[in-house]
């Protein structure tokens with residue numbers, strides 16, 4: 001799994017948890033009581049990543065992908081566990097020098113139309129970031145650099161784009177600018193939270209290519225969050241599948257797609273129309289019920305209530321990790337051969 | 342921008358023109374025989390009737406009356422009050438000072454207090470302070486201003502005897518200099534408190550909700566992710582985006598400044614436009630009413646232009662949509 005001990009290691013995530021307290025109303029015959037319940041959005045996630053590596057994180061809506069992304073870049077504090085970036089604890093780095101930490105760790109959001117303050121031109125937005133982080137020594141130099149990087153990102157004519165306001169640009173253009181803005185800081189680690197899901201299908205591939213290319217060139221480790229398996233397969237070196245706040249299977253992209261070991265992974269793949277037909281299961285695996293909210297899962301396997309091949313033992317205790325190969329781990333002791341019949 | 346301002350000004354002028362026509366028509370259509378009112382008698386003598394009719398042009402066609410009216414307006418002549426026989430403009434000018442004093446000061450104080458409370462409560466949302474202020478805002482918002490005014494009079498004037506009940510100065514004394522201002526301040530305190538208490542909730546709720554809304558916007562999270570400090574994010578981004586609705590409400594408040602505090606003025610016998618306007622309505626003093634309404638429509642039109650321009654300056658999207 002990754003290379004935790006080598007110098008290449010960019011990020012080390014150790015048993016990270018994020019719990020929210022949610023107030024709900026419980027109505028009995030006479031009283032309406034306010035109940036506090038713990039939402040375990042992220043419930044013990046660990047992995048490591050190397051320079052330039054792209055890890056796809058997939059899972060149903062509400063499984064905690066965005067929360068994980070925000071915790072990794074420290075926009076949300078974590079409830080338990082730790083994140084080390086280049087060997088340094090994130091919480092400490094943020095406390096010591098928040099600017100330096102923020103420069104190394106970047107995030108790109110889903111909705112490019114909401115990413116920028118509507119009152120500023122693109123030029124102002126980019127210059128502000130550069131100034132904040134001392135990129136370039138004066139405004140002229142910074143402006144030259146803006147033009148250069150916009151042109152490299154295919155945003156031409158750059159001089160014209162710089163003068164525009166966010167609402168005068170398309171979603172694809174704005175998402176490119178988001179990427180440009182993050183990457184000009186040369187971060188070690190980047191989270192992209194569903195960066196193409198709001199965009200036209202026609203520009204998705206271009207944006208993903210751009211992301212992939214810039215991460216490889218700048219040796220930035222990227223967590224690519226998506227619920228689109230085909231897109232994730234295209235961009236990611238490894239894939240982590242999440243269910244109710246936990247990673248239930250992680251491995252190199254082709255292993256996960258070709259040889260899924262968790263029934264949930266298998267179900268996701270069988271439901272993904274965009275994947276090649278030879279990989280897709282002949283019959284789609286339908287899951288029972290809705291994806292539950294992560295309040296009181298367990299004590300057994302979280303997926304057990306919806307699992308098509310669950311056994312009595314599955315509800316007893318959470319399954320241990322099973323190594324399928326060097327680069328492939330799964331939290332299900334049984335495998336998915338049964339589902340093929 | 343110049344184009345945009347030009348458009349606003351043209352719209353403003355149109356509003357004033359339309360309101361001149363409307364005011365004139367409405368007043369002509371309203372019931373009551375002005376001659377009877379003018380003479381102060383139920384059945385004035387024919388000679389008196391003729392005199393008054395000629396003097397005020399009431400014998401001419403309505404259209405001619407309108408033409409005369411507009412022509413006089415252009416000369417700055419708003420006509421002569423039927424009741425006091427004085428030029429309307431002069432009468433308004435005498436009365437508008439106290440109204441502006443009361444309405445402007447309270448508008449600014451309410452704006453500052455309400456917005457400051459709103460900002461504070463938005464930042465510490467859910468705190469005990471926030472709960473108390475938010476709760477009280479609903480209480481004061483639902484209080485009629487005349488009722489609150491009378492309560493304050495009962496408590497602070499009648500019972501405690503700390504403050505005067507009515508007027509703007511004590512007519513029995515002849516204060517000068519500092520003592521005069523102190524006297525005006527004492528008279529001002531209760532009506533001002535009344536107005537501020539019922540206006541603060543508007544500013545409070547608008548500031549609080551728009552700041553909470555802007556703080557949850559994605560672009561604020563993005564700024565945080567770039568490493569900008571919280572205080573800078575707040576001052577430079579949250580505040581400037583969240584202040585737009587407050588500007589609108591303040592603009593509307595100022596637009597109706599001439600008549601906005603009329604009821605409170607009447608409760609406290611403040612010598613401003615309020616009681617004056619009430620009299621004009623009661624006694625069907627047409628020229629005076631037309632003068633007041635004209636002033637009102639001009640101030641509405643001007644404030645509308647100013648608010649629109651400030652808005653466009655603060656939020657460039659508006660100019661964009663305009664194109």
Ligand SMILES: Nc1ncnc2c1ncn2[C@@H]1O[C@H](COP(=O)(O)OP(=O)(O)OP(=O)(O)O)[C@@H](O)[C@H]1O
Nearest residue numbers: 020039041060061062063064065066067068293294
């Ligand atoms: N601020 C919060 N307070 C309370 N609960 C939250 C908060 N943020 C997220 N949650 C809960 O945590 C769970 C995971 O949410 P999250 O947004 O991480 O899911 P996601 O995998 O990104 O879903 P999607 O695919 O819809 O974006 C959800 O049940 C959500 O309701």
Ligand SMILES: [Mg+2]
Nearest residue numbers: 065066067193
């Ligand atoms: Mg999400």
